[in-house]
Every structure is written in C-alpha cells, then in structure tokens.
Amino acid sequence: MIQFIVRRTVGAAVTLFLIGAATFFLFVAAPSDYASLACGKDCTPARLADIREALGLNLPLAQQFWDFMSGIVMGRDFPTGHCSAPCLGVSFYSGDMVWSTIMDRFPLTATLTVGGAAVFLIVGVGAGMIAAYRRGTYIDKVATGASMVLSSFQIYFLGPIVLTVLVYSTGWMEDPKYVPITQDPVGWFVGMSIPVCVMATIFTAQYTRMARSSMIEQLAEDSIRTAKAKGMSRRYVFFRYAWRGSLIPIVTVFSIDLSALLGGAVVTELTFSLQGIGRLAVDGAVNKDLPLTMGVMLFGAFFILVINIFTDITYAWIDPRIRLS
Amino acid sequence: MTSPIDIEDGGTSAVAEGEPAPPAKSGADSLEGRSPGQLMWIRFKRDRTGVVCAVIVIAYFVISLAAPLLTKLSGTNPYTLYGQDPTYADKPILDEFGLPLGYLGGVSGDHWFGVEPQYGRDLYAMLLYGMRTSLFMALGITVLVMVTGIVIGLIGGYFGGRTDYWLGRVTDFFLSFPQQLFFIAFMPVVTSFFVDPREETPTYFRALAILIVLWLLGWMGMARIVRSTVLSLREREFVEAARVSGASPWRIVSKEILPNVVTPILVQFTYQLPSTILSIAFLSFAGVGFVEPTPDWGRLFAAGAQYAEQDPAFMFFPGVALVIFVLCFNLLGDSVRDAFDPKSGR
Numbered sequence: 001m002i003q004f005i006v007r008r009t010v011g012a013a014v015t016l017f018l019i020g021a022a023t024f025f026l027f028v029a030a031p032s033d034y035a036s037l038a039c040g041k042d043c044t045p046a047r048l049a050d051i052r053e054a055l056g057l058n059l060p061l062a063q064q065f066w067d068f069m070s071g072i073v074m075g076r077d078f079p080t081g082h083c084s085a086p087c088l089g090v091s092f093y094s095g096d097m098v099w100s101t102i103m104d105r106f107p108l109t110a111t112l113t114v115g116g117a118a119v120f121l122i123v124g125v126g127a128g129m130i131a132a133y134r135r136g137t138y139i140d141k142v143a144t145g146a147s148m149v150l151s152s153f154q155i156y157f158l159g160p161i162v163l164t165v166l167v168y169s170t171g172w173m174e175d176p177k178y179v180p181i182t183q184d185p186v187g188w189f190v191g192m193s194i195p196v197c198v199m200a201t202i203f204t205a206q207y208t209r210m211a212r213s214s215m216i217e218q219l220a221e222d223s224i225r226t227a228k229a230k231g232m233s234r235r236y237v238f239f240r241y242a243w244r245g246s247l248i249p250i251v252t253v254f255s256i257d258l259s260a261l262l263g264g265a266v267v268t269e270l271t272f273s274l275q276g277i278g279r280l281a282v283d284g285a286v287n288k289d290l291p292l293t294m295g296v297m298l299f300g301a302f303f304i305l306v307i308n309i310f311t312d313i314t315y316a317w318i319d320p321r322i323r324l325s
Numbered sequence: 326m327t328s329p330i331d332i333e334d335g336g337t338s339a340v341a342e343g344e345p346a347p348p349a350k351s352g353a354d355s356l357e358g359r360s361p362g363q364l365m366w367i368r369f370k371r372d373r374t375g376v377v378c379a380v381i382v383i384a385y386f387v388i389s390l391a392a393p394l395l396t397k398l399s400g401t402n403p404y405t406l407y408g409q410d411p412t413y414a415d416k417p418i419l420d421e422f423g424l425p426l427g428y429l430g431g432v433s434g435d436h437w438f439g440v441e442p443q444y445g446r447d448l449y450a451m452l453l454y455g456m457r458t459s460l461f462m463a464l465g466i467t468v469l470v471m472v473t474g475i476v477i478g479l480i481g482g483y484f485g486g487r488t489d490y491w492l493g494r495v496t497d498f499f500l501s502f503p504q505q506l507f508f509i510a511f512m513p514v515v516t517s518f519f520v521d522p523r524e525e526t527p528t529y530f531r532a533l534a535i536l537i538v539l540w541l542l543g544w545m546g547m548a549r550i551v552r553s554t555v556l557s558l559r560e561r562e563f564v565e566a567a568r569v570s571g572a573s574p575w576r577i578v579s580k581e582i583l584p585n586v587v588t589p590i591l592v593q594f595t596y597q598l599p600s601t602i603l604s605i606a607f608l609s610f611a612g613v614g615f616v617e618p619t620p621d622w623g624r625l626f627a628a629g630a631q632y633a634e635q636d637p638a639f640m641f642f643p644g645v646a647l648v649i650f651v652l653c654f655n656l657l658g659d660s661v662r663d664a665f666d667p668k669s670g671r
Contacts, residue, residue, distance in 0.1 A: 015501050027514055152652035154603065156610050156626040157644040160633035168634050256500075263505025263607075270611055271630055278611075281509045285613050293510045300503035308501075 001316065008312050012305040019301045020072075023294055024065055072298075088298065089291035091284075098295035101280065106299075108178045108276040111192050112199060112265040113303075117254075119200035120207055125250060127204070128211025133238060135216065143208055151205035155264060159198050159271035166194065176272045199268040203261070211250055218246040248319050255311040258304045368664040375660025378653040385650055389460045392453040399437055401447035403454045403620040424635055438642040442632050446618075452643055454620035462532060463601040466539045470601070471594060473540070474547025475586070481548070482555025483578055489552070500545050505607065511538045512613040528619050535614055539604055543597075550593055554586050588665040595658035599651045606647075622647065 052058050059067070067076060071087040083090065088098040131143035166173045176194045179187040218224065219242050227237045266278025277296060284293035359367075369375055388395065396402055425440050433439075438448040481492035515534040516526050526534075558564060559582070567581050606623030608614030610630075615621040622643060629640035 015498060018498060019502065026511075148655070149648075149652060152648045152655060154606075154626070154644075154647060154651075156606075156630055157640065157647065160630050160637065160640050161644075163633055164637040168637070259500075259503045259505070262503050266505050266509075267607060267610070278506070278509075281506050282611050282613065285509050285513050288513055293513075297503070297506055297510050300506040301501060304503050305501065 001313075004316055005309070005313060008309050012309055016298070016302055016305060017069075020069065020298055021065070023297055024068055027290055027294060088295035091289050091292040094289075098291050101292070102277065102295055102299050105276050105280050107180060108274055109262075109265050109269070109278065111178070111181075111188070112196060112268055112274075112276065113261050113307075115192065115196040116199040116203065116264065116268075117261060119196060120203035121254070123200070124204035124207030125211040125247075128208040129215055129243070129246075131208065131212045132215035132219070140212075144212065147205040147208040149205075150201055151209065153202060153205075155199055155202055155267045156271045158201060159195075159268070162194060162198055163272075176274065178274055178276075195268050195272045195274065198271075199264050203257075203264065207250065210253060211246065214246040214249045215242060218242040221245065244318060248315075251311060251315050251318060255308055255315070258307050258311070262300055262304060365664045369660060372660045372664065374656055375664070378657040378660065381649065381653045382657055385456065386460060389453065389457040392450075392457045395453055396450045399435070399447070399449055401436065401450045403446060403450040404618055406444045406446060425638075439638060441628060442636045442639065448625075448639065448642060451620045451625060452622075452646060455622040455625055455643070456646070458615065458620060459602050459605050459622040462535065462605055463598055466536055466543070466605075467594065467598045467601050469536070469540050470543040470597060471547055471590065473544040475551050475590060477544065478548040478551025479555055479578060479582070479586075482552040483559060483574070483582065485556070485559070492548075493552075496545050496548055499542065502542060504542055507542055508538055508604065508608055509611050509613050511541075512608065528615065531615055531619075535605060535608055538608075539601060543601070543604075547590075547593055547597070550589050551586055554589050555582055558582050558585055592658060592662045592665065595654060595661050599654040603651070 068089070070076070071083065071089065073086075075087045076083055083097055083099070086099050088102070090096070091098055091101065094101070127143050127147070131140045134140050163175075167175055173194065174191070177191045179191050181188040219238075221242075224237060224242055227241050228234070262277075265276065266281065268274070269276040269278040270282065277300065280292065281296045281300075283289070284296055424442050425445075436447050436449065438452060440447055441451070477492055477496070481489040481496075512534055515537050516530060519530045519533065564577060564581050567577050572581070602622070605614060606621075606626065609616075609621045609623030610627045612627065615624055617624070625643040626640070629643065632639050
C-alpha cells in the first residue's frame with residue numbers, strides 16, 4: 001500500500017511539473033509580447049519596461065523558466081522584495097505575492113469543494129442506494145425523476161432562484177458570505193450553507209442516478225445471486241455485498257469529476273459573488289495578469305492532483321485488484 | 326459487415342419485443358433481415374420519451390436557425406436599447422431606476438419575454454439569437470472534439486503497445502488540467518495569438534478562441550471511450566478472421582472496427598453536445614467568452630445573476646429554456662443508448 005502511495009505521488013509530481021512547463025511556455029511563448037498585453041491600452045514606455053523587468057522578460061527563455069520553477073521550490077528575490085518558498089511570482093496588477101493571494105482566497109474554495117463533495121456524496125449516493133433498494137416503488141420514481149430534472153439545472157440558474165426565495169423576498173437568510181471557520185464556526189456554516197447546497201444539488205442529482213444504476217447492475221452479479229441462494233437476508237446481501245462493489249464505478253467517476261468539482265466551485269463563487277480561486281482566475285484573465293493566472297492554474301492542478309491521490313487510495317482500499325496491478 | 330450486434334441481438338427477447346409479431350399466414354415470406362441500424366430505429370420509435378425529446382431538441386435547432394424570422398414576428402432585435410433609444414421614447418419600458426415596467430420583467434405585446442433592466446434590450450430576441458450562437462458553435466466544437474477523440478482513440482486502441490502507452494499518457498496529462506480554470510485562463514492567451522491585445526477583440530476571434538480552447542481540452546473523454554471499445558474489439562474473432570484473410574490495417578479499422586464503435590460514439594455525442602453548450606455558457610458567464618452586445622445564452626445568465634435582486638424575472642425564460650433543453654438532451658441520450666443496446670437497462 002505504501003509503495004502504491006509513493007508511486008502515485010511521484011507520478012503526480014511529474015504531472016505537475018509538466019503542467020507547469022506547458023503553462024509557462026504557452027504563456028511566455030505566445031506570439032504577442034506579454035508585457036504589452038499586461039500593459040493595456042494606456043501604456044507608457046516606462047511602465048512597459050517595468051513590467052518587462054518584473055516578469056524577467058528581458059532574460060533568455062530557459063533562464064526565465066528556471067527562475068520560475070526554482071522559485072516554487074526555493075523562493076526567489078524580486079526588486080520589490082523577497083518571495084519565500086512556494087513562490088509563484090508577483091502579480092503585476094496588484095503587486096501582491098501570488099502565493100499569499102491564493103492562500104487568502106483558498107479556504108473559501110476549499111469549503112465549497114470539500115463541503116459540496118461531502119454533501120453530494122452522502123446525499124446523492126444514499127438516495128441512489130435507497131432508490132435501488134426500493135426499486136419500482138414511488139420512492140424510486142420520485143428519486144429518479146427529481147434527479148433527472150435537477151441534474152439539468154445549472155448552478156448559475158439555481159443560485160439566483162434560491163437567493164430570490166430565501167434571501168431577497170422572504171429575508172429568511174442573509175446574503176451568503178465567507179467567514180473563516182477559525183473565527184466563527186457558526187457564521188461560517190450559516191454563510192456558506194446556501195452556496196454549498198446549491199452546488200451540491202446539481203452534483204447530487206447526477207450521483208443519485210449513477211449510484212442507483214450501479215447498484216442495480218451490481219445486484220445482477222452472480223455473487224449476489226449465490227449469496228441470496230445461500231439464504232442470506234436481503235438487507236445483509238444488499239449492504240454488505242452489493243454496496244462495496246457498487247462504489248467502484250462511483251469512485252471512478254468521482255476521480256474524473258474532480259476538475260468538474262473545482263469548476264463547480266468556480267461557478268458557485270461567481271454566482272454568489274464570493275471571493276475565491278475562481279474569481280481570482282477570472283480577474284487574472286480579464287486583467288491579463290500573467291503571474292496570477294499561472295499561479296492559480298498551477299495551484300488548481302496541484303489541488304486536484306492531491307485529491308486525486310486520496311481518491312486513488314480509497315479506490316485501492318475498496319478494490320484490492322487495483323493495488324496489485 | 327460482420328457485427329457482433331447482429332449475433333447478440335438475434336437471440337434476446339428485447340428484440341422480439343421490439344419487432345411487430347410476424348403475420349402467421351405468410352410464413353417464410355415475412356422473414357426479412359434487418360440491419361442493426363433498422364433494429365435500433367424500430368426500438369427508438371417505440372420509446373415515447375425519446376421521440377418527444379428528439380422532437381423538442383430538433384425544435385430548438387429549428388427555432389435558433391429561424392431566429393431572424395421569428396424576431397421579425399415580434400419586430401424586435403437583440404441589439405437595440407429600447408430603454409435608452411430616443412426613437413422608442415413614446416413607449417417607456419423602464420422606470421427611473423432602470424427596472425422594467427409591468428409584470429414578469431416587462432412582458433408586453435412588444436417585448437414577449439420582457440426586457441433587460443438598465444438597457445432595455447428585448448429578451449425574446451436576445452434569447453433566440455443567443456441560442457443560435459450557442460447551439461451552432463457547440464455543434465461545430467462537438468464535431469471537432471469527436472473526430473479528434475475518435476482518431477486518437479482508434480490509433481491507440483488498434484496499434485496498442487508503445488503508441489497506446491504514450492497516447493494514454495498524453496490523454497491523462499490533458500485530463501489532469503483543471504478544466505474550467507484553464508478555460509478561463511487560456512482564453513486571453515489564445516486570443517492573443519490572433520489579435521493585438523491592446524485592441525478590441527472582434528467577436529469572430531472570440532468565437533475562434535472559444536472553439537480552440539474547448540477543442541484542446543475536450544477530446545479526452547471520447548478518446549478514452551473509443552480506445553477501450555477498440556481494445557476489446559481487436560481481440561474478437563471477426564477481426565482475427567479478417568487479419569488472417571489478409572485484410573490491410575486500414576480495412577480492418579474502417580470496415581470491421583469502426584462500424585462497431587458507432588454506438589458508443591453516438592451515445593457520447595448526445596452527452597457531449599449539451600455539455601459543450603454549458604461550457605460555452607460558462608465562459609460567457611465568467612466574463613471571458615462573448616461580451617456585450619453579442620447575444621449569447623451564457624451572457625444572459627451573467628446578466629441575470631447581476632439583476633437577481635431587483636428583477637428576478639429576467640432569469641426565468643433563459644433558465645427554463647436551458648433546463649428543458651438539457652433535460653431533453655439527456656433523456657434523448659438515454660433513449661439512444663437503450664435503442665442501441667437494449668440490455669443496458671435503466
């Protein structure tokens with residue numbers, strides 16, 4: 001098992017390096033001069049030179065790449081000051097360190113992704129299992145129908161509806177806002193409950209459908225028939241035998257969905273005007289802030305790879321065949 | 326064509342149900358061969374949900390194609406600022422706060438779906454033109470994505486070995502990009518390949534940039550599906566038979582393998598198209614896709630989220646239209662899958 005984890009971690013590190021390299025060369029080697037891109041419409045030669053200096057665009061490409069990559073591991077020095085260990089450069093729009101900006105915004109995105117994932121995995125998979133267990137009854141029909149309709153909704157449509165109902169017209173809840181959990185756990189929970197639930201709803205619907213069909217498929221397996229023929233109770237067979245097997249396709253889809261999950265968090269942030277990683281990415285793209293954009297992308301890739309390793313470990317735990325291959 | 330579908334379907338009861346009972350008297354004459362395509366069509370026609378959804382989906386495409394004609398009926402267009410243009414000053418549609426007068430976001434004889442707050446653009450015209458932008462761009466992107474995925478999947482699956490290994494690594498690499506973040510981040514970069522960043526980007530180039538970004542980061546799912554299907558087909562007896570009888574790799578791929586991959590490809594297509602539409606909408610929603618005044622579905626949601634507090638009705642028509650469309654496309658996808666493979670079940 002440890003060997004498995006080590007192998008996956010090394011693989012992830014290589015992927016991360018490649019993503020960093022790809023992003024770097026795509027951005028820096030783009031035909032247009034990035035300094036002028038960043039400089040915008042009212043560009044003065046002095047500002048242009050400043051940006052060139054800050055970006056290190058006057059250095060050879062290989063040198064720039066080395067500076068960027070080594071900066072992540074060892075930190076680097078800028079004219080504006082030292083940038084310590086995981087250094088992703090300095091935003092030339094706001095002048096802040098990219099890493100600390102990301103760290104400021106990240107807890108919100110993490111709350112959305114992790115909280116959302118917890119809600120939709122528990123509710124979605126649970127509902128799907130119950131629907132499969134009570135297959136053909138009205139519970140099943142309600143669960144299937146509701147998940148079909150809800151999975152066609154979009155966060156940016158459902159979000160304003162929920163806000164209109166719960167906040168603007170009735171005033172039952174306050175506008176969603178983020179309070180750090182360390183400061184005020186209750187405020188954190190109340191403030192984030194609407195965004196997390198709206199985001200989870202869309203995913204819940206998909207996972208209900210998937211869990212249901214996976215469970216039904218699993219129940220048709222020979223092993224289940226054997227267990228039933230041995231005289232084991234329906235409930236035991238269902239929750240001990242079929243349950244574990246039906247989780248495998250769900251974990252597979254979940255690990256593929258990770259980037260969609262982060263994407264969902266991005267849409268949720270934009271829908272509820274929350275200041276997270278997604279807003280940062282949009283700001284970086286709109287302001288043509290190269291270091292910020294690259295930092296956000298690398299961080300996003302890193303975050304997904306980390307969760308991916310966790311998913312793989314869960315996977316290996318559920319299905320021993322994976323560990324051995 | 327040697328197809329495993331014929332053999333498998335021949336014996337199942339699902340097919341027997343799908344066919345009308347042969348008239349007893351005519352006996353041997355009524356025994357006619359049906360291609361897998363015909364069988365699929367017969368099964369599909371019997372699925373009422375699928376047919377209704379297919380009709381609705383086609384209606385969406387027809388409506389968006391006919392957007393210029395349909396807006397002639399209402400006499401509006403998506404660009405005129407009805408709330409600010411002095412030509413329309415005799416018919417005020419916005420109050421002094423810039424909010425639509427009347428009910429449901431200003432629904433009236435002139436503006437069937439209401440108007441946009443602040444500017445007073447006609448929502449009906451914007452929605453129709455926006456659907457046209459989204460649907461046809463999505464269609465183009467989806468075709469490109471599918472073709473790329475199929476080619477890469479076929480090459481990897483058929484040749485196997487080292488080719489497959491490296492193609493697999495490349496696919497995995499592209500899959501590990503956090504997609505939505507990269508959509509946002511790559512848009513300005515791709516645009517900068519075509520236009521000087523200091524100038525205003527023409528809509529045409531924006532569309533091209535969206536196409537390239539979604540294409541580059543969209544083909545992996547298809548490639549994986551095709552690859553795994555081809556991998557399992559490659560070992561089947563009929564492919565072996567073709568190889569033994571001296572068929573060229575090209576013939577094996579095009580005549581033996583490809584016809585058998587059509588099912589997963591078509592099914593994937595019906596799932597890919599709505600998701601592409603949503604991706605385009607996402608880009609415009611995030612503010613890096615189409616911008617004002619280009620009518621686009623996603624941009625309507627960005628505007629809707631902005632006006633949600635003052636004028637929630639603005640969101641109603643674009644949202645309901647999108648939900649119905651995605652719902653129908655998903656149901657259609659399920660029906661197509663069931664029609665091809667009656668054993669898959671629901």
